[in-house]
Amino acid sequence: MPSSLKLIKKHKNFGGYTCYYQHDSFFTNTKMNFSCFIPEEGKVESCLLYLSGLTCTEENFITKAGVQQHLAKSKTMVIAPDTSPRGTNLPGEHDSYDFGSGAGFYLNATTPGYKDHYQMYDYVTKEIIEIAQKEFHIKKFSIMGHSMGGHGALIMGLREKNLFKSVSAFAPISNPTQSASAQKAFSSYLGNDRGSWKIYDATELLLAGYQRDDTILISQGTEDEFLEKSLMPNNIENAAKKMKQQLELQYCKGYDHSYFFVSTFIKEHVLFHLKALV
Amino acid sequence: MPSSLKLIKKHKNFGGYTCYYQHDSFFTNTKMNFSCFIPEEGKVESCLLYLSGLTCTEENFITKAGVQQHLAKSKTMVIAPDTSPRGTNLPGEHDSYDFGSGAGFYLNATTPGYKDHYQMYDYVTKEIIEIAQKEFHIKKFSIMGHSMGGHGALIMGLREKNLFKSVSAFAPISNPTQSASAQKAFSSYLGNDRGSWKIYDATELLLAGYQRDDTILISQGTEDEFLEKSLMPNNIENAAKKMKQQLELQYCKGYDHSYFFVSTFIKEHVLFHLKALV
Structure with missing residues (x-):
């Protein structure tokens, strides 16, 4: 993949730089945007990917x-990609918040x-990774998302x-x-053969034997408005128990689904990943 | 002023609550919005007002x-009002970013x-203050803005x-x-008698003898795109020197005008105010 990486904006921030980039994506066949924070240019060795939720951009x-303040003195950058391709006009793409633009579901x-x-699965796990390796000389990766x-x-x-x-999540689906x-989105992206959906479902992956040697960290607000209908942390907790996957599921009393929840616990998640990225 | 304060949204955040309120304003004759952070409900004693810049809302x-993390363990709340009345349709009100809606200039x-x-001057210095006193039992105030x-x-x-x-400012006009x-806005709000503008100009106020016993803190990015044309920190620095007003003007190397600048130095400003609010 030849690089077309273009710096769009660059802001000094906590001694490092918060930047916005755009590039031509091989996997999405569109321009794609991501934001990042680089603690001290030229010195980064590892990268924490952050995947955003429905309706978000980079x-x-x-x-x-x-997040920047917690990485400012580290050798770890963060990259936050956009949540879907943009600029196409596929049937139904812009009609709802939970399918199409802003809702790529990372599949x-x-x-x-x-x-x-x-x-988006290949875009993140292959193309973003390759950009980070080639352009920022990154050697190690961790991943989190909301x-x-x-x-x-x-x-x-x-x-x-x-x-x-290492892997962590805030209020994950x-x-x-x-x-x-999510079923509505999965059927539109993958068709109605539910067997093909399972490789994009963390609980199903655990039950199918996918496993990590390290502990997965999940933080979940108890007042999250999507808790029971969309997030269902009990299901992944039960699957992890059954399959002996180490999982630290932290319930955060009184917190909702917003970025006020994420900002409160981001430091803990960053420290969790920095330990693994040493 | 009878209270019509209505809680619009409330999010748990760093152990306290980030909230959005709306009320009928006596001074603007419109509904007005503000946001706030309350570290631990019922225990606040003082309030830091934050005034936002052009185009901003609450x-x-x-x-x-x-800001929340730096106040989380304190007895100081923060209130951030909207930057103008909304919902009116005055001539020219919505035509430019630097006059009318989103650009009340606090006069x-x-x-x-x-x-x-x-x-907006009376709205902030009288109505917001009264709301904070009556509804949140605030006894002491400090003020900052961007x-x-x-x-x-x-x-x-x-x-x-x-x-x-205490008073501080990030990249102030x-x-x-x-x-x-600002001249364009001042003439539209105040008419063409420039004498009437001076009570809304910090440099002119200093030169007219207005003074504080404490030090005013100003942080200013050296790469700020508005530095020379709109902000002119040299002018207030010279006026402060001439009139013997203590002013700490900090130039922050490489920083621009964005919230990435504000977020980097907000901790220092909060600590500055917390000292004065003890």
Whole structure:
């Protein structure tokens, strides 16, 4: 993949730089955007990928979570990709918040039209990784995410266990094949053969024997408005117990699904990953 | 002023609560919005007002600056009001980013139409203060702001020196009567008698003898795109020297005008104010 990486914006921030990049993506056949924070240019060795939730772009996390201060003195950068391709006009793509633009669900679509662009699993695990290696000389990766992006982090962490040194999630959609909203997206991206959905469902992956040697960290607010209908942490907790996957599921009393929750616990997640990235 | 304060949203955040409120404003004759962070409900004693810059609402600062973590263990809340009245349709009100909606300039307008709503100086120094006293039992106040809001903090801090225990600003418009963009707004809000503009210009207030006994803190990025045309820190620095006002003007090398600048130095500003609010 030849590089077309273009710096769009660069802001000094906590001694390092918060940057926005754009590039031509091989996997999505569109331009793609990501944001990043580079603690001290030229000295980074590892990268923490952050996958955002429904409706987000590359901007939400990098402006709202306050992650930069916790990486400022480290050798770890963070990259936060956009949540879907942009600029295409596929049927139904822009009609709802939980499918299409802003809602790529970090899978490789197989349905007509969508299969040509919505290849977010490969985009993150191959193309973003390659950009980080080539352009920023990154040697080690960890992954985290929020909500739909927590789902992305969990499935990528389970399926690419050698690539990612550690995995964590904030309020992840941890069993999407059981969530009505995600089911709608999965059927539109993957068709109605539910067997093909399982490789994009963290709970199903665990039950199928996918496993990590390290502990997966999940933080979940108890007042999260999506807790029971979309997130279902009990399901992944039960699957982890059954399959002996170490999982630290932290319930955070009184917290909801917003970035006010993420910003409160981001420091703990960053420290968790920095330990693994040493 | 009878209270019509209505809680719009409440998010647990760093052990406290980030909240959005709306109320009927006596001074603007509109509904007004503000955001706030309350470290531990019922225990706050003092309040740090934050005034935002052009185009901002009550949302920018509270979602982007990362202030909450620095107040979480204190007895000081923060209130961030919207930057103008909303919902009116005055002539020219919505035509440019630097006048009208999102650009109240923290003054009391005297021109037809605008004088009925754009009373942001009184709104902040009287109505917000009264709400904080009555509804949150606040006894002490300090004030800070960014850009246009830095201007607001400086003029209010100089004119209401007994009300505010300390004053700081990020990249303030410190001599608006000399800035082309602010001149346009001032003439539309106040008419063409430039004599009437001076009570809304921090540099002019200093030169007219307004003074504080404590040190005013200003942080200014050296790569700020508005530095020379709109902010002119040299002017306030010279006025402060001439009039023997203690001013700590910190140049922050490489920083621009964005919230990435504010978030980097917010901790220092908060600690500065917490000392004064003890």
